[in-house]
Amino acid sequence: MHIVVCIKQVPDSAQIRVHPVTNTIMRQGVPTIINPYDLFALEEAMRLRDEFGGRVTVLCMGPPMAEDALRRALGLGADQAVLITDRRFAGSDTLATSFALATALETLGKEHPIDIVFTGKQTIDGDTAQVGPGIACRLELNQLTYVAAIDSLDKAKGEIVARRRAEGGVQVLKSKLPCLITMLEGANTLRRGSVQDMLRAARAKVTVWSAEDAGVGDLLKCGLRGSPTVVKKVFAPQPREEPAEMVAVEGKTPAQIGDAILDLVFARQPKLEAELTA
Amino acid sequence: MANPPTKPAAGRAGMKKELPEHFKAYRHVWVYVEVERGRVHPVSWELMGEGRKLADKLGVELAAVVLGAKSPELKQVVRQTYHYGADICYICEDATLAEYRNQPYTRALTDLVNTHKPEILLLGATTLGRDLAGSVATTLKTGLTADSTELDVDDEKSLAATRPTFGGTLLCTIHTLNFRPQMATVRPRVMAMPEPDTTRSGRMVWHTLGMNEADIVTKVLDFVADAASNKANLAYADIVVAGGMGLQNPQNFELVKRLAATLGGEYGCSRPVVQKGWMPAERQIGQTGNTIRPKLYIAAGISGAIQHRVGVEGSDLIVAINTDPNAKIFEFAHLGIVADALTVLPALTDAFARRLGVRALAS
Numbered sequence: 001m002h003i004v005v006c007i008k009q010v011p012d013s014a015q016i017r018v019h020p021v022t023n024t025i026m027r028q029g030v031p032t033i034i035n036p037y038d039l040f041a042l043e044e045a046m047r048l049r050d051e052f053g054g055r056v057t058v059l060c061m062g063p064p065m066a067e068d069a070l071r072r073a074l075g076l077g078a079d080q081a082v083l084i085t086d087r088r089f090a091g092s093d094t095l096a097t098s099f100a101l102a103t104a105l106e107t108l109g110k111e112h113p114i115d116i117v118f119t120g121k122q123t124i125d126g127d128t129a130q131v132g133p134g135i136a137c138r139l140e141l142n143q144l145t146y147v148a149a150i151d152s153l154d155k156a157k158g159e160i161v162a163r164r165r166a167e168g169g170v171q172v173l174k175s176k177l178p179c180l181i182t183m184l185e186g187a188n189t190l191r192r193g194s195v196q197d198m199l200r201a202a203r204a205k206v207t208v209w210s211a212e213d214a215g216v217g218d219l220l221k222c223g224l225r226g227s228p229t230v231v232k233k234v235f236a237p238q239p240r241e242e243p244a245e246m247v248a249v250e251g252k253t254p255a256q257i258g259d260a261i262l263d264l265v266f267a268r269q270p271k272l273e274a275e276l277t278a
Numbered sequence: 279m280a281n282p283p284t285k286p287a288a289g290r291a292g293m294k295k296e297l298p299e300h301f302k303a304y305r306h307v308w309v310y311v312e313v314e315r316g317r318v319h320p321v322s323w324e325l326m327g328e329g330r331k332l333a334d335k336l337g338v339e340l341a342a343v344v345l346g347a348k349s350p351e352l353k354q355v356v357r358q359t360y361h362y363g364a365d366i367c368y369i370c371e372d373a374t375l376a377e378y379r380n381q382p383y384t385r386a387l388t389d390l391v392n393t394h395k396p397e398i399l400l401l402g403a404t405t406l407g408r409d410l411a412g413s414v415a416t417t418l419k420t421g422l423t424a425d426s427t428e429l430d431v432d433d434e435k436s437l438a439a440t441r442p443t444f445g446g447t448l449l450c451t452i453h454t455l456n457f458r459p460q461m462a463t464v465r466p467r468v469m470a471m472p473e474p475d476t477t478r479s480g481r482m483v484w485h486t487l488g489m490n491e492a493d494i495v496t497k498v499l500d501f502v503a504d505a506a507s508n509k510a511n512l513a514y515a516d517i518v519v520a521g522g523m524g525l526q527n528p529q530n531f532e533l534v535k536r537l538a539a540t541l542g543g544e545y546g547c548s549r550p551v552v553q554k555g556w557m558p559a560e561r562q563i564g565q566t567g568n569t570i571r572p573k574l575y576i577a578a579g580i581s582g583a584i585q586h587r588v589g590v591e592g593s594d595l596i597v598a599i600n601t602d603p604n605a606k607i608f609e610f611a612h613l614g615i616v617a618d619a620l621t622v623l624p625a626l627t628d629a630f631a632r633r634l635g636v637r638a639l640a641s
């Protein structure tokens with residue numbers, strides 16, 4: 001089996017700091033990580049590989065430094081890593097990202113046909129959950145999103161049964177390979193990479209492809225030019241027009257503060273008081 | 279595959295004040311009405327309320343799209359779409375649409391778009407809506423803005439979808455300039471629920487899917503409904519009390535839970551609290567958690583980052599307790615208390631218990 005996992009390198013949001021004066025994000029020195037949701041996808045891919053044989057390829061689109069993320073994935077046990085990196089990919093929205101990734105997947109599949117493509121549920125920076133469905137649509141793969149568990153896989157029949165999170169319940173779906181699965185968080189427990197994998201990862205070669213290497217012919221569909229969405233304005237949220245009424249606390253006991261808050265709450269929401277005391 | 283709806287105009291530079299000729303065929307605002315197992319997801323009605331405003335501003339009609347298997351419930355849903363503001367209801371009834379599956383639903387919605395050409399198409403950012411919106415936008419090769427927190431149309435009649443950007447302090451407004459339709463998803467509870475008007479009616483337009491069950495690869499073997507009892511109902515609670523990193527350790531969240539219980543409300547938390555493993559993910563409030571619109575929201579030890587703010591701004595009354603007088607949360611709270619949450623929470627719990635207890639006895 002050939003399983004490909006799309007992973008994105010993202011800044012560690014827990015470490016992001018905002019400039020107190022300019023309100024801009026200070027990216028410098030912020031460590032990067034593999035998008036946390038993608039780790040569940042990677043683990044699930046490796047679990048299937050361990051059970052059914054084959055290989056796991058990790059694929060990432062990003063700047064040259066995204067090689068780090070791929071090397072980390074190799075250290076966790078992935079077999080092969082491909083980075084697609086090209087200036088002309090910069091500024092891609094989800095449509096352009098899914099185009100570039102789908103094309104690279106097609107190129108990868110020519111060598112070893114792909115049975116399953118995994119993505120995370122969503123990224124922590126883009127947070128759109130659109131790239132997975134976008135890839136599935138472009139490659140006409142059966143799309144299984146928000147998968148909480150893979151119940152069974154019949155390699156001979158090419159059949160897969162998975163549990164998909166839906167609104168108000170879980171759908172048990174039977175589908176066919178090749179398919180694309182977006183994996184839900186908490187679906188499995190990530191393994192720690194073995195020492196052998198770590199050593200292998202340190203020496204392993206990450207394949208680096210330009211747009212042309214990845215098979216991307218139509219550069220108009222990439223990057224800023226291939227992105228139908230345009231950010232027209234970036235702005236700081238405005239404080240509410242009417243400033244918050246500050247409850248005086250100076251010299252008051254906690255009980256007095258409690259009563260003061262309660263009085264103000266009920267003064268502003270008389271209906272609430274009636275409902276609560278009804 | 280369906281034809282792309284439009285050809286891109288000449289790159290970014292091709293932005294024009296006058297709407298390009300080939301866009302003029304794209305008119306009206308559509309809302310996809312999410313019906314699963316006979317029930318409409320409330321986010322669809324919330325979007326109808328918002329869609330109505332956009333349509334009125336543009337001077338066009340509002341349409342609902344209803345997909346599903348033929349049933350009395352579906353008929354009822356069609357009637358409801360008019361009550362919630364639709365002028366037109368596009369309906370596609372087919373046995374293959376009995377339960378949500380990407381393939382037939384994508385086909386139905388893309389075919390409808392290609393036939394009737396809306397300028398704006400809105401969907402709820404639910405598991406279903408995001409699954410569907412991603413494929414439909416890719417098939418149509420158009421732009422899609424995920425998890426918008428505000429929708430508007432500008433002077434050039436272009437949809438302006440606002441959402442937080444990465445990093446915690448800024449918002450951005452996204453447009454789809456050279457493609458139609460303009461698509462956006464919105465999370466549940468971000469928009470207010472409109473009042474239905476049961477006297478309203480509208481037109482119905484039928485669509486045939488033209489797919490057979492044999493064409494559809496994925497089969498639904500089973501649906502396991504969530505146990506109703508152990509699910510938090512934060513999004514629709516009237517009173518919510520939440521704690522953030524200011525509470526310092528998981529034990530202190532008992533204070534939050536006690537106040538919530540005393541008020542008969544729900545409790546929640548900020549995202550880092552979930553990331554620390556102090557609370558389950560379903561308790562998270564904010565852009566990537568639950569959006570809430572309670573009558574009373576009490577936030578203790580929460581700084582008020584933009585991702586948190588967009589998830590609570592619809593609350594009627596926001597009370598913030600924070601030791602830092604400069605905390606961002608005081609920029610959008612109605613009542614502010616600069617004090618230690620660890621002492622204020624129990625004091626407030628006692629105050630409410632006393633007051634409600636006394637009143638309860640007296641009445």
Ligand SMILES: Cc1cc2nc3c(=O)[nH]c(=O)nc-3n(C[C@H](O)[C@H](O)[C@H](O)COP(=O)(O)OP(=O)(O)OC[C@H]3O[C@@H](n4cnc5c(N)ncnc54)[C@H](O)[C@@H]3O)c2cc1C
Binds near residue numbers: 521547562585599
């Ligand atoms: C893509 C993305 C999505 C996100 N989605 C969400 C989301 O859905 N929801 C969300 O909440 N966040 C979200 N975040 C994170 C968000 O940016 C903030 O980091 C987060 O909301 C901060 O949580 P906090 O206020 O609990 O912690 P902090 O920012 O650390 O604030 C703690 C606050 O507690 C106060 N404090 C300290 N001690 C006390 C005390 N004893 N009593 C009272 N106050 C005290 C401090 O003054 C401070 O203001 C997201 C971030 C990103 C990048």
Ligand SMILES: Nc1ncnc2c1ncn2[C@@H]1O[C@H](COP(=O)(O)O)[C@@H](O)[C@H]1O
Binds near residue numbers: 038101
């Ligand atoms: N640049 C990228 N490189 C590789 N995979 C990506 C990239 N962007 C998104 N993905 C994949 O698509 C998923 C959804 O991303 P998003 O639509 O940005 O929320 C992620 O969890 C990744 O698996």
